[in-house]
Amino acid sequence: MQLLFYYLLRARPFLTQHGTLPRFIASKGTPRRLSTPTFGKAQAPTNEPQWSSGTDEATKKEALELISGGKWSLSTTRMGIEREFKFKTFAKAMAQILFINQIADQCEVKKHHPEWANVYNKIAIRWTTHNPEGLSYKDVEMAKFCDDKGTELGETERGK
Numbered sequence: 001m002q003l004l005f006y007y008l009l010r011a012r013p014f015l016t017q018h019g020t021l022p023r024f025i026a027s028k029g030t031p032r033r034l035s036t037p038t039f040g041k042a043q044a045p046t047n048e049p050q051w052s053s054g055t056d057e058a059t060k061k062e063a064l065e066l067i068s069g070g071k072w073s074l075s076t077t078r079m080g081i082e083r084e085f086k087f088k089t090f091a092k093a094m095a096q097i098l099f100i101n102q103i104a105d106q107c108e109v110k111k112h113h114p115e116w117a118n119v120y121n122k123i124a125i126r127w128t129t130h131n132p133e134g135l136s137y138k139d140v141e142m143a144k145f146c147d148d149k150g151t152e153l154g155e156t157e158r159g160k
């Protein structure tokens with residue numbers, strides 16, 4: 001255990017700098033959105049998502065609604081959407097564990113998998129599609145599934 005803490009303390013500046021830590025465990029003062037170097041492709045000066053090729057207009061509309069809804073944000077690469085879920089405590093019904101498990105089951109059903117991290121009662125999730133690369137209906141579908149599960153399992157409102 002002590003070794004783990006030691007490692008985390010030593011590694012934190014590196015991980016933070018390289019963006020491999022989710023926002024909620026990164027040091028204060030680092031950029032709000034973090035991305036690993038492999039995600040860090042050059043960005044055009046636009047906030048328009050980079051759509052997975054073949055994405056239809058209805059999906060685009062739904063994705064933009066998720067983003068403008070304030071819970072989901074476009075990731076720095078513009079190829080994914082991400083948000084953070086928070087549950088009241090770690091122990092209370094282990095809601096965050098149920099959340100992770102139920103999403104994992106759905107990932108297997110949909111053959112679509114997130115980039116995610118869990119620390120105590122918080123879960124950071126990013127949805128993006130590898131092939132064709134970009135934001136797709138699968139990401140939107142899974143994002144909505146996450147929202148529903150979060151509500152069902154009693155996620156804590158922002159700032160509480």
Ligand SMILES: C[C@H](O)[C@H](O)[C@H]1CNC2=NC(N)=NC(=O)C2=N1
Nearest residue numbers: 111112113114127128129130131
């Ligand atoms: C063969 C398999 O279905 C594919 O490799 C799936 C697996 N999970 C995936 N997950 C995500 N997020 N994007 C993908 O393109 C993807 N592809």
